[in-house]
Amino acid sequence: MPRELLIHCPDGQIKTVPLEGDRLSVGRSSAAEISFPEDAGLSRQHFAFEPEGDDWTVQDLGSKNGTFVNNIPLKARLVLRPGDRITAGHITVVFAPESKGTGPGVVIFEGDEDDTSPTSSTVVTSLEGANQTIAFERVGPKSSAPLQALIRAGQELAENRPLAELFPVILDLAIQAVNAQRGVVLTLEGENLVPRAHKGDGFRISTAVRDRVVNQKSSILVRDAQLDDAFKSRLSIVEQKVHTMMAVPLQTKERIIGIIYVDSPFVLREFTKEDLSLLTVMANVAAIRIENTRLAEVEQAERIMKRDLSLAADIQRRILPDKAPDLRGVDVAGFNMACRTVGGDYYGFFPYPDGRVALALGDVSGKGIPAGLMVMQLQARLEVLAEDPRDLAALVTQLNKITCLHCPSNRFITFFISLLNPATGDFTFSNAGHNPPIVVRSSGEVEMLEGGGPVLGILPIAKYAEQHARLGRGDLLVIYSDGITEANDLAEEEYGEERLTAELKLHRAESAESIVAAVTEAVSRFSAGAPQADDITLIVAKRT
Secondary structure: EEEEEEEEEOOOOEEEEOOOOEEEEEEEOOOOOOOOOOOOOOOOEEEEEEEEEEEEEEOOOOOOOEEEEEEEEEOOOOOOOOOOEEOOOOEEEEEEEEOOHHHHHHEEEEOOOOOOOOOOOOEEEOHHHHHHHHHHHHHOOOHHHHHHOOOOOOHHOOOOOOOHHHHHHHHHHHHHHHHHOOOOEEEEOOEEEEEEEEEEEOOEEEEEHHHHHHHOOOOOOOOOOOOOHHHHHHOOOOOOOOOEEEEEEEOOOOOOEEEEEEEOOOOOOOHHHHHHHHHHHHHHHHHHHHHHHHHHHHHHHHHHHHHHHHHHHEEEEEEEEEOOOOEEEEEEEEEEEOOOOOOOOOEEEEEEOOOHHHHHHEOOOOOOOHHHHHHHHHHHHHHOOOOOOOOOOHHHHHHHHHHHOOOOOOOOOOEEEEEEEOOOOOOEEEEEEEEOOEEOOOOEEEEEEOOOOOEEEOOOOOOOOEEEEOOOOOEEEEOOOOHHHHEOOOOOOOHHHHHHHHHHHHOOOOHHHHHHHHHHHHHHHHHOOOOOOOOOOEEEEEEE
């Protein structure tokens, strides 16, 4: 049985991709067969589908943030079953048999080999031909009923209605205009036709009719399907006893946005060529109205989203330090720049009365409002837990347990916290899956603070360790998010740890604030012209 992937994209769209060939990879890189370059939660090559006999398998490709199948971390190659949900970054992929329908009980498109070439019972026209027919009727001796139907349609569609309420009105106008008994309005969403309004159920429409309407902008009338050689043998016609039917495109200028299909199962009257012309022109008017309404709703949604994002960004800025604390014995500075209006990085300073200071940095998977909400949750929990900083391992363990209770299955947080005593230079630290911070000695020697536990939000039983190190006079402790090391230039080369450590060594004799400025400027120069793919956050602590 053919297989397909239903991909729920980061922008809310659903894309259908057939599973074909020997391999189908998903990732951020343009080299992946299915590429989402804007999704920073994905690795360049994140996961891949491969056939295994009659089955399909999925495997993680060593991604940074992991792949999840039905909310369970993917550790090895897995044979997929229909309905399995694969989650990575900001996308969700559903594995399913290839679907023949567009909606349960509404419309099924059935393939057959018959052509839709015009016969004695079949009429094919276009929007241009329909307009000419309607224009002739306006000046000719025929009935004014088509003109009256168009006037009524214009009046009804001129009213300001939400898009969801517009489709039933269009269908009612179409059915009444041509005296049909059943009908359905479908719109193109990506490559799929989706029912928006219907009178009747179980429509079985030939794929040949569908493709001719959508691809050739043709309007099709079958006066008597029971007699037409091109249609009478089709299962869809026989089962439903369809007598006469029409399918016309929802066409705006040269673009097709859907289909209006009507039929009559009973022998009351056959649709005429004039009915076809009327329905074609009416569909054109309706399509323009649909597009205008859709555009207006999109613009309104964008205005609301822009306002909400601005408010969210302002709230988020207030939970980040507006300036570094003035501490005796240590010079500290911090920086954050979100790649979107609302970011997914957090950093904070926690000075204590005895002169010690805690430095914390967290990076939520993903970006935008969901990540921003998790940042605010992280900050609120940390404010409480950091009141007693005696045991960082216990602090991070408790923070992970709380995060697991409320963290969505496809989200997690990398986190690092350090407690520094400026008087002695001694510091303790605990790492939850974050990039190893860097210690740059005054001599220029570089050390990476390796070790730690898993990311926050995945395993509630995870345990975290506390490690120890020491800063000498003039030494630096540098904590950073991967938005710095994974910043890309136009050739998609990463900035990397080597460039970062070289920049830190070059400016190690300067103040913490000057070092932060030097690093962020160096990253900006490196990635000049390339879009910022992730939030950039940096903390520098220099023992003075």
